Amino acid sequence: MKHLLSINDLSKAEAISILDTAQELARVSDGPMKKLPTLRGRTIVNLFAEDSTRTRISFEAAAKRLSADVINFSAKGSSISKGESLKDTAQTLQAMGADAVIIRHGASGAAQRLADSHWMSGAVINAGDGTHEHPSQALLDAFTIRRHLSKGGSDLAGLRVAIVGDVLHSRVARSNVLLLSKLGAHVVLVAPPTLLPVGVESWPCEISYDLDAVISNVDAVMMLRIQLERMNELFFPNAREYSRYFGLNSDRIRALKADAIVMHPGPMNRGLEITADAADGARSVIVEQVANGVSIRMAILYLLLAGSQEIGAAL
Amino acid sequence: MSLVLPAPDISRALTRISHEILERNAGSTSITLLGIPTRGAHLAKRIAEIISKIENAPIQVGTLDITLHRDDLRMRPPRALMPTMIPSLGVEDRNVILIDDVLFSGRTIRAALDALGEIGRPKSVQLAILVDRGHRELPIRADYVGKNIPTSREQSVVVHLTELDGVDEVVVEGSAE
Amino acid sequence: MTQTNYLLKGTCLPDGSKSDIEIRDGKITAIGAMLPKAADAIEIDLTGSVVLPGLVDLHTHLREPGKEDAETVLSGTMAAAKGGFVAVSAMANTSPVADTAGVVEQVYALGQSAGFADVFPIGAVTQGLQGEALSEIGAMADSRARVRIFSDDGNCVFDPLVMRRALEYVKKFDGVIAQHAQDPRLTIGAQMNEGEISSRLGLKGWPAVAEEAIIARDILIADHVKSRLHICHLTTAGGVEIIRWAKARGMDVTAEVTPHHLLLTDESALSYDPIFKVNPPLRTQRDVEALREGLADGTIDIVATDHAPHPAEAKECEWQEAAFGMLGLESALAIVNQTMVATGLMTWEAVADRMSHAPARIGRYTDHGQKIAIGNLANLTVINPSQSYRVDRDLVASRSRNTPFHEMDLQGVIAATFYRGQPTYLNGKLTPQGGR
Numbered sequence: 048m049k050h051l052l053s054i055n056d057l058s059k060a061e062a063i064s065i066l067d068t069a070q071e072l073a074r075v076s077d078g079p080m081k082k083l084p085t086l087r088g089r090t091i092v093n094l095f096a097e098d099s100t101r102t103r104i105s106f107e108a109a110a111k112r113l114s115a116d117v118i119n120f121s122a123k124g125s126s127i128s129k130g131e132s133l134k135d136t137a138q139t140l141q142a143m144g145a146d147a148v149i150i151r152h153g154a155s156g157a158a159q160r161l162a163d164s165h166w167m168s169g170a171v172i173n174a175g176d177g178t179h180e181h182p183s184q185a186l187l188d189a190f191t192i193r194r195h196l197s198k199g200g201s202d203l204a205g206l207r208v209a210i211v212g213d214v215l216h217s218r219v220a221r222s223n224v225l226l227l228s229k230l231g232a233h234v235v236l237v238a239p240p241t242l243l244p245v246g247v248e249s250w251p252c253e254i255s256y257d258l259d260a261v262i263s264n265v266d267a268v269m270m271l272r273i274q275l276e277r278m279n280e281l282f283f284p285n286a287r288e289y290s291r292y293f294g295l296n297s298d299r300i301r302a303l304k305a306d307a308i309v310m311h312p313g314p315m316n317r318g319l320e321i322t323a324d325a326a327d328g329a330r331s332v333i334v335e336q337v338a339n340g341v342s343i344r345m346a347i348l349y350l351l352l353a354g355s356q357e358i359g360a361a362l
Numbered sequence: 363m364s365l366v367l368p369a370p371d372i373s374r375a376l377t378r379i380s381h382e383i384l385e386r387n388a389g390s391t392s393i394t395l396l397g398i399p400t401r402g403a404h405l406a407k408r409i410a411e412i413i414s415k416i417e418n419a420p421i422q423v424g425t426l427d428i429t430l431h432r433d434d435l436r437m438r439p440p441r442a443l444m445p446t447m448i449p450s451l452g453v454e455d456r457n458v459i460l461i462d463d464v465l466f467s468g469r470t471i472r473a474a475l476d477a478l479g480e481i482g483r484p485k486s487v488q489l490a491i492l493v494d495r496g497h498r499e500l501p502i503r504a505d506y507v508g509k510n511i512p513t514s515r516e517q518s519v520v521v522h523l524t525e526l527d528g529v530d531e532v533v534v535e536g537s538a539e
Numbered sequence: 540m541t542q543t544n545y546l547l548k549g550t551c552l553p554d555g556s557k558s559d560i561e562i563r564d565g566k567i568t569a570i571g572a573m574l575p576k577a578a579d580a581i582e583i584d585l586t587g588s589v590v591l592p593g594l595v596d597l598h599t600h601l602r603e604p605g606k607e608d609a610e611t612v613l614s615g616t617m618a619a620a621k622g623g624f625v626a627v628s629a630m631a632n633t634s635p636v637a638d639t640a641g642v643v644e645q646v647y648a649l650g651q652s653a654g655f656a657d658v659f660p661i662g663a664v665t666q667g668l669q670g671e672a673l674s675e676i677g678a679m680a681d682s683r684a685r686v687r688i689f690s691d692d693g694n695c696v697f698d699p700l701v702m703r704r705a706l707e708y709v710k711k712f713d714g715v716i717a718q719h720a721q722d723p724r725l726t727i728g729a730q731m732n733e734g735e736i737s738s739r740l741g742l743k744g745w746p747a748v749a750e751e752a753i754i755a756r757d758i759l760i761a762d763h764v765k766s767r768l769h770i771c772h773l774t775t776a777g778g779v780e781i782i783r784w785a786k787a788r789g790m791d792v793t794a795e796v797t798p799h800h801l802l803l804t805d806e807s808a809l810s811y812d813p814i815f816k817v818n819p820p821l822r823t824q825r826d827v828e829a830l831r832e833g834l835a836d837g838t839i840d841i842v843a844t845d846h847a848p849h850p851a852e853a854k855e856c857e858w859q860e861a862a863f864g865m866l867g868l869e870s871a872l873a874i875v876n877q878t879m880v881a882t883g884l885m886t887w888e889a890v891a892d893r894m895s896h897a898p899a900r901i902g903r904y905t906d907h908g909q910k911i912a913i914g915n916l917a918n919l920t921v922i923n924p925s926q927s928y929r930v931d932r933d934l935v936a937s938r939s940r941n942t943p944f945h946e947m948d949l950q951g952v953i954a955a956t957f958y959r960g961q962p963t964y965l966n967g968k969l970t971p972q973g974g975r
Contacts, residue, residue: 064442067442067443068442068443071427071443071444071445071446072443074445074446075430075446082480083430083431083480084430084431084476085430085431085435113430132852132855132856133856133857133860134852134855134856152857154857154858154859154860155740155741155742155811155858155859156740156741156742156811156857156858156859157857159810159811160811160812160856160857160858163810163811163812164855176741177741177742177859178741178742179740179741179742180741218741221739221741244737244738244744245733245734245737245738245744245746246733246734246735246736246737246738246739246744247738249735249738249739250738250739349430349440350440351440353430353435353440
């Protein structure tokens, strides 16, 4: 594996090996060794053509704990916002000797374009491309679910996960459907029909329009951020109606199974897709997801960059 | 392929090393054994059992994975990480004995010293090794050696342990040009 | 200008018969076996090749005026000659838009002076392609360019009243409205065919219904006002069904399909390489099969290339930032050979109809689409259908390189193109014929 562009790039065994590596790295990070020399001398560029402070600092923390040099190249004030093309940006990064580029971009497929083009030779890590995928987020979600619910198993066999909300515009949902089903979980997408893509029936998951019918029967419920602008694009009548049918509130929390967990990739719209008491309650693992994000991203960087690319990959 | 250390010899070597560790550190109270995965970890456990029997006391024993500190990461495919398990008293002010199966270039031990340095500041660090095959590339030597086995660079020394391989033996593969 | 005379030896006519063809003073002067070579004629051995009436394209973007970095009338007609075309129809979405007599006359004159093919300008239906006020349709029809086809291609004439008026107005001079059928409200931000692949790629969908709804509406309007409607680049199985339904009721509608829609599917988008980004988008295999069937049974009247050159930077970028469109002229006949003739779906006579007779008839291009017969103009295309070649974007005659067929093997090599009796393309070389 040279790049991480999509969950489709990973076999089940490779996905599990990322989770296992993250688990070891989490243990290392919890201990006194905060910083490892593993990627000393490597240059990693955070190319963020779209604002995302949390994903950027998560990757930055991961890279720095592995002693890599990190260059932040973000939208505001950079040439990307002045209309520089992806090609010119990539060639600039190549000239600066980037070993890896972590790219967040508003265009679906931007990471793959960067990887497939001959504009640069480094590894490309997709940190979210348009409405396509966000593989590191799905890996940290799977990691969080495994920690809480798999009872020592290496995969997620037998678990049921509901992903609720704006699936149509969600790269988190796309990556999670692919990864969680690959790891043996049963995924149910819950959304108003307007927020499910045409063609979703070909995805490896179940579809439901009724959160109440699903919620009592899942081990994890993952809420997706809903943007209020969607209302003006006629996807749903108004925020109140959306919350009533698809929001996670205390009544729905009570309907959950005893050990079920509540997840959210952030940033949350409190009061819209999730109420404050649901977000902060005992079931919520939302803060832990953030911490796990660093371990997962360390694992990705280690597995992509530590080895020699000529020899190929253990992954 | 030649058998250089059969099972009884391994057992005797570990017993002797155990006694030497005790003698040099004046007992077991100050020592912490850290095995380097995979086979070093099993050897550490065995030595801990022997010392524990002699001393009739529990021994501080753990593992130290050095993968993330290796200096040859760029030359090989990335490898899976092994657990690091530091025993309850930590390493601070302890006499730490690193344990591995084969001492060759010395680079693994250099990485182990780096990894250890990240964890704390031991009083001393000592090195116990089942087989020293020579060809050092760094100024590193073992304090306790099961057996010195002269080899050529082209040969490989393979340690089998019952815990992993069902048999205790050390064999040398390849010809000694 | 003095004309060279030619004797084409060993060709196969569209009906399958083997014949030599003599060309003298720009016309076909003899057809038959073992024709003797006149002293002043050049003999060309074309054994194993099929000769067709010169190809006519009803849908070409020549980009001049305004986008001469992508294509010019000269480079576009060179690409046409290399692809076997003797006439192309220049779409109106230039800059300035071809919505006045002045612009269409300029494009027409550029074609005449280039000397590789006749260039028939298409006039815009509405001013600036804005879909609101009619352009100077009558003046363009009466100009030296004699415009008969009007289209806002690139944009749909969405307002049904505007469409109705345009259809009515062109009846005055037997014109035709060529509609780019795309409901703009259903395709806001659309990037590719809406379906399984778009759902996975997270690219905004361009649903088949956005095309079919407009086709159905316009067929009914055209029938109501008894005018001529032509549907550009049909792409969906549903669209084929609607056209079939209309023709069965005797409605005066014609339709075209592009070579790329006969060959490629939306799975190409899996690469995220915008070389495959085109409007209307590549559809599914089921649609491809329906289009082939429709072309074979005559539901679809013609093949048109929608040749759409773009400069490199318009494609060397993210998919959603990239321009729509792909080159088509140079590879069109090979793709038709490969998808329709080699598969047994169509005869060469049918190819002659779909790529020469029928497009010339729709455009009212009286000098084109004539049968290969003694006394007719020698506009001829010769193809070697059994030979294959590998497409190389660096070797195209077009000024742009955005062919989706780069490094693909296509079956069918153009051996010669004769434009008014003179070769514009022969032995792999382009030769201008210096206007008339």
